[in-house]
Amino acid sequence: MTQMAKIVTRNLNMYYSDFQALKNINLTIGEKEVTALIGPSGCGKSTFLRVLNRMNELIGDTRVEGKVYIDNQDIYGPKVDVVELRKRVGMVFQKPNPFPKSIYDNVAYGPRIHGLKDKQKLDELVEKSLKQAALWDEVKDRLNAPALGLSGGQQQRLCIARLLAVEPEVLLMDEPTSALDPISTMKIEELVKSLKERYTIVIVTHNMQQAARISDKTAFFLNGEVVEFNETEKMFTNPADQRTEDYITGRFG
Amino acid sequence: MSGRQKQFVGFSVLRLSALVVLLILVVILGDIVVKGAGVISWDFLTQAPTNGMTEGGIFPAVVGTFLVTLITAVIAVPLGIFAAIYLNEYAPKTKVTRLIRLSIRNLAGVPSVVFGLFGVALFVRLFGFGTSLIAAGATLGLLTLPVIITASEEALKTVPNxxxxxxLALGATKWQAIRTNVLPSALPGILTGVILGLARAAGETAPILFTGVAFYLPFLPDSIFSQFMALPYHLYILATQHHAIEQVRPLAYGTALVLITLVFSMNLFAIILRSYFRRKAVNSR
Incomplete structure (x- = not known):
């Protein structure tokens, strides 16, 4: 696999007040690849994800050292427009968080705040996004129904559709299936596989099988460090580090 | 005593306390309704007082209370909601912010007569409004601000992060996120707080006493710089300051009934509004 590098971090350190949450992270994430981040709770994988679209800044006293490049642009550089960055680097959260609006208005939310008013274009974009998120057939007859009436799995796919409508380049997914049942999880996993043709995807998961099933590369985080970063297949069959082996075989974590 | 008996005693004390409070409320309201209902008529509501306020109605006081509450709303509602948005959404979580929040909570406990004196110093004299609708409305606005700010902030806090x-993750600016997503969810709580605050303002006497209310006016206010009559003050006069207190007592009770009905209907409206939005929220789950 010789993909173009989409996201590159160099000597990345991140602090919450005095606590160092990320230690010297050097990762290169390829374009249109699925990269899984695994590791025990509190190891820094979600923190790393939130560094990539600067959502970590919302929690007050945080500090980032080192460089994070997306398309060769330092996203912590002085001229970076955070709002513009988050349009390019979208995020799906652990718990589905549809807004208390209709299904249509949820998907149209992003395009509308970015200034799209044309009803016909909105309609097309909503349909296209829902189709991409494999939700269209289930909701096409009730686009004006409240989004909170959907099942958990549908809500999460709606959140993905809402994100796709903004036409981002990178999708960050923070344990997107941890609150879902197995069938819904399967649908989201299939969705991730189909989306990687067009998007660079970084996904945090606690589910080792999930990482093995859907990702091209896997990074194993432990206590804020990346212990191992490799092709998923290699990682799960022949890990280089003893700690990786112990973790993926279930000896701790 | 066995656990069962203790529970019985404890339960009885709690129930008795609730009953006593309820009883007091019923006695007061009953007294006002029984003694005041007799004078309530269309004329009472639409005529000015006549014959040294021993006859006639309370129309100027109704209009005055309505106008001064309106001015209070115009001043306090936007200011209060904006302040709450700033405090809850934008202000850094520092000691200074906590101090500001604590001060606002404390302002809610300041006696209303102190607000009245402050209103005289600031609006009547320094700003040169004179004793007027605008000075009284602004003073009541200050009194209402802490209530509105606190209620709005609580409402904003209940909106899930x-x-x-x-x-924000879709590339919304902070203000877009607040305007399109946070405020609509917080609106029911904010409106409830606003109405309860205004209902309290409508019934206040002390803050308007030195800032604009008149003992008696044969005409309605013609600008925001006019003096005005108001229900709470009119009641105060009829009950304590009139030269023929015994004679005007029924009128005082009538005024009290109108004032209480006004405040109660505002509160009732707030309750209805809240339950309407709550039902709507439940239905959309």
């Missing part, structure tokens, strides 16, 4: 993060 995921609504904010979800919007």
């Amino acid at each position: 995921s609504y904010r993060e979800g919007a």
